[in-house]
Amino acid sequence: MPQIPIALGSNVGDRRGYLDAALRRLRVEPHIRVVAVSPYYDTPPVDASADSQNYLNAAALLDTDLPPQAVLRIFLEIEHQLGRRRPATARAMGLYAPRTLDLDLLCYGDQIWDSPELTLPHPRMHERSFVLKPLADIAPNIVHPVLRQTVADLLADRPADERDAVKMPSFTEDSNRHLFAGVRVLVTGSTSGIGRAMATAFAERGADVLIHGYRSHEAAATVANQLRAYGQDCRAVMADLRQPAEVDRLAKEAWDTLGDGLGVLICNAGADTLTGELAKLSFDEKLETLLAVDLKATMRLARAIGDKMKAAGRGTILTMGWDQAETGMEGDSGQLFAAVKGAVMSFTRSLALSLAPQVRVNCLAPGWIRTAWGETASAAWHDRVRRETPLGVWGLPDDLAAAAVWLASPGANFMTGQTVRINGGAVR
Numbered sequence: 213m214p215q216i217p218i219a220l221g222s223n224v225g226d227r228r229g230y231l232d233a234a235l236r237r238l239r240v241e242p243h244i245r246v247v248a249v250s251p252y253y254d255t256p257p258v259d260a261s262a263d264s265q266n267y268l269n270a271a272a273l274l275d276t277d278l279p280p281q282a283v284l285r286i287f288l289e290i291e292h293q294l295g296r297r298r299p300a301t302a303r304a305m306g307l308y309a310p311r312t313l314d315l316d317l318l319c320y321g322d323q324i325w326d327s328p329e330l331t332l333p334h335p336r337m338h339e340r341s342f343v344l345k346p347l348a349d350i351a352p353n354i355v356h357p358v359l360r361q362t363v364a365d366l367l368a369d370r371p372a373d374e375r376d377a378v379k380m381p382s383f384t385e386d387s388n389r390h391l392f393a394g395v396r397v398l399v400t401g402s403t404s405g406i407g408r409a410m411a412t413a414f415a416e417r418g419a420d421v422l423i424h425g426y427r428s429h430e431a432a433a434t435v436a437n438q439l440r441a442y443g444q445d446c447r448a449v450m451a452d453l454r455q456p457a458e459v460d461r462l463a464k465e466a467w468d469t470l471g472d473g474l475g476v477l478i479c480n481a482g483a484d485t486l487t488g489e490l491a492k493l494s495f496d497e498k499l500e501t502l503l504a505v506d507l508k509a510t511m512r513l514a515r516a517i518g519d520k521m522k523a524a525g526r527g528t529i530l531t532m533g534w535d536q537a538e539t540g541m542e543g544d545s546g547q548l549f550a551a552v553k554g555a556v557m558s559f560t561r562s563l564a565l566s567l568a569p570q571v572r573v574n575c576l577a578p579g580w581i582r583t584a585w586g587e588t589a590s591a592a593w594h595d596r597v598r599r600e601t602p603l604g605v606w607g608l609p610d611d612l613a614a615a616a617v618w619l620a621s622p623g624a625n626f627m628t629g630q631t632v633r634i635n636g637g638a639v640r
């Protein structure tokens with residue numbers, strides 16, 4: 213069975229995310245094995261319509277017992293699931309429109325084939341440095357079935373300036389600014405505190421962000437407005453997460469509001485039973501509220517959006533646990549949070565298994581973080597926090613945001629089902 217070279221390209225939004233997602237999708241196809249993947253290259257658009265950005269291109273080698281027509285059908289399905297639409301206008305002018313994902317079958321052994329659906333070898337592979345250069349990294353000796361030249365030789369025949377223009381992307385400070393370009397993010401409970409810090413961190417890095425609030429539309433709209441300063445689409449949505457119907461509406465609205473789907477969901481919202489009105493509730497009332505907001509709403513929202521992400525072939529979800537859920541803390545609050553957040557942490561592990569491999573699900577378990585409660589805590593509490601935190605300081609909302617950014621980024625591509633403690637080093 214010959215190894216089948218394919219080409220991948222993306223020049224819209226989160227290009228790396230689309231290529232990663234396409235490869236993940238191919239890896240779960242029962243009749244396909246992904247044998248090798250080239251590095252990703254940044255390439256200037258060729259024969260492209262005027263609105264085209266640079267592409268990210270890669271090549272891969274597949275091993276399969278499927279006929280080429282069946283492989284192509286899978287490619288078209290993956291392209292469609294990952295948001296590829298085919299506008300008639302650019303193509304009519306002989307130009308290629310921007311696309312979230314392009315998957316091309318380059319050769320299938322020595323087969324030569326020409327039908328309206330499939331041409332083999334791909335008719336333009338030999339004249340595209342953006343195809344030949346990545347392919348030469350993993351299969352320089354594959355022979356073009358018509359031209360009878362190897363990939364390495366075909367690449368050597370391309371003009372030097374065209375070859376040189378196919379470059380590794382540079383990961384400079386500035387690329388951070390675009391880490392989440394084209395990615396749509398919903399952060400629940402993001403009008404203040406940790407949620408707001410997370411929403412800001414994603415907007416700073418190029419994401420479109422949906423701010424969720426439940427009491428004050430004005431507060432949510434204000435945060436969304438501030439985040440628009442980063443240049444993307446940021447909006448506010450309201451939902452009372454104690455009501456299952458509201459959670460369902462949020463799931464639907466969030467999926468549709470910023471465009472087609474969500475790349476990142478952060479279930480951050482939690483009932484604050486330590487300060488304000490809710491602090492006056494009885495133990496039982498607090499338990500009901502925490503169960504409704506922190507646990508049930510997280511489960512309902514993450515399951516609804518998670519299913520859609522899985523069907524779309526990509527996405528990542530973060531939930532919020534609590535570091536002392538595992539180690540224990542005395543008192544009513546300790547019991548309440550341990551029960552509720554412990555359940556969130558356990559749920560996260562099972563959801564991660566349910567949604568793998570398309571969707572990664574992880575949990576952030578904060579320790580003592582200086583949020584609203586920290587601001588009002590007594591001097592004795594401050595002492596205790598310092599004593600119990602090996603790093604000797606409170607954590608800040610930005611510390612959680614930095615961890616969320618990393619967990620949602622391609623840097624954490626091999627992380628799922630984990631609870632990450634962000635707690636200044638407390639280990640017992």
Ligand SMILES: Nc1ncnc2c1ncn2[C@@H]1O[C@H](COP(=O)(O)OP(=O)(O)OP(=O)(O)O)[C@@H](O)[C@H]1O
Pocket residue numbers: 284298308314315316317318328329330331332333334335336
């Ligand atoms: N070897 C091939 N690989 C992928 N698609 C092919 C191949 N041969 C023919 N096709 C057909 O071409 C169509 C792909 O059109 P598409 O809009 O993706 O072209 P393109 O990606 O814009 O151009 P190019 O194929 O030059 O990269 C598909 O409908 C598919 O049936």
Ligand SMILES: Nc1nc2c(c(=O)[nH]1)N=C(CO)CN2
Pocket residue numbers: 220221222255256257258259260266267269308314342
């Ligand atoms: N750099 C680059 N240019 C292109 C590409 C591509 O993948 N990379 N694909 C095209 C049509 O599929 C047209 N132009």
